Amino acid sequence: MLRRLTTLAVALGLVLAAPSGAAATPADRPESGTATAQDRRAERVPERYIVVLRPSMADPGSRTDALERARGFRADQRYRHALQGFAARLSDAQVTALREHPDVELVTPDRPVQATGTVALAPGDSVPTGVRRIEAGTTATARQASAAGVAVVDTGIDLGHGDLDAVDGKNCVGSGPAQD
Numbered sequence: 001m002l003r004r005l006t007t008l009a010v011a012l013g014l015v016l017a018a019p020s021g022a023a024a025t026p027a028d029r030p031e032s033g034t035a036t037a038q039d040r041r042a043e044r045v046p047e048r049y050i051v052v053l054r055p056s057m058a059d060p061g062s063r064t065d066a067l068e069r070a071r072g073f074r075a076d077q078r079y080r081h082a083l084q085g086f087a088a089r090l091s092d093a094q095v096t097a098l099r100e101h102p103d104v105e106l107v108t109p110d111r112p113v114q115a116t117g118t119v120a121l122a123p124g125d126s127v128p129t130g131v132r133r134i135e136a137g138t139t140a141t142a143r144q145a146s147a148a149g150v151a152v153v154d155t156g157i158d159l160g161h162g163d164l165d166a167v168d169g170k171n172c173v174g175s176g177p178a179q180d
Helices: 002-012 037-042 060-071 092-100 129-133
Strands: 048-053 075-079 085-089 104-109 118-120 141-143
Touching (some): 048 060, 060 085
Antiparallel strands (some): 048 085, 075 085
16 A cells, blocks of 8 residues: 555656654654654654545545544645545644544555656757656656566557567456466
8 A cells, every 4th residue: 555655646746845853742642664764754754644535435535525624624635536535734633533433444644755867868858748747857867767677558569669568467357468
């Protein structure tokens, strides 16, 4: 679940505020992973959380509206596709109440996320507008490649293209190997 939230944060550009040295809060419980609880606390965006609602919820928008009214907060972002939920600035009491709510699957502190490392573009190469828009590249540089695996459903990729590290996949249309 944390990997999905991290991916969502990157995709939505939730790179926000500077680190905080705030005192421990209910959100500072130790979490699994390589970073210590203290390291994770330092990476937090102060008072900002991502709340994931249970996937079986029929109308997450109405549930978010009801939670806003009952708990006295305003969701800054609403998520309806990759997951159901929202992002909001929350007090410690609101975090505790939401964690105990039966419709809430997860409440996690928002954390800054950014791509690391840049490389100079080869002469004649360019970075697409969308990549520049999310600050993953400029007209002269691009972010280094990630080791994260990505699945793409596409009918037009050239598996033999030298610029792509593409691997053969699943042919969902007919029999035989995937051709593109």
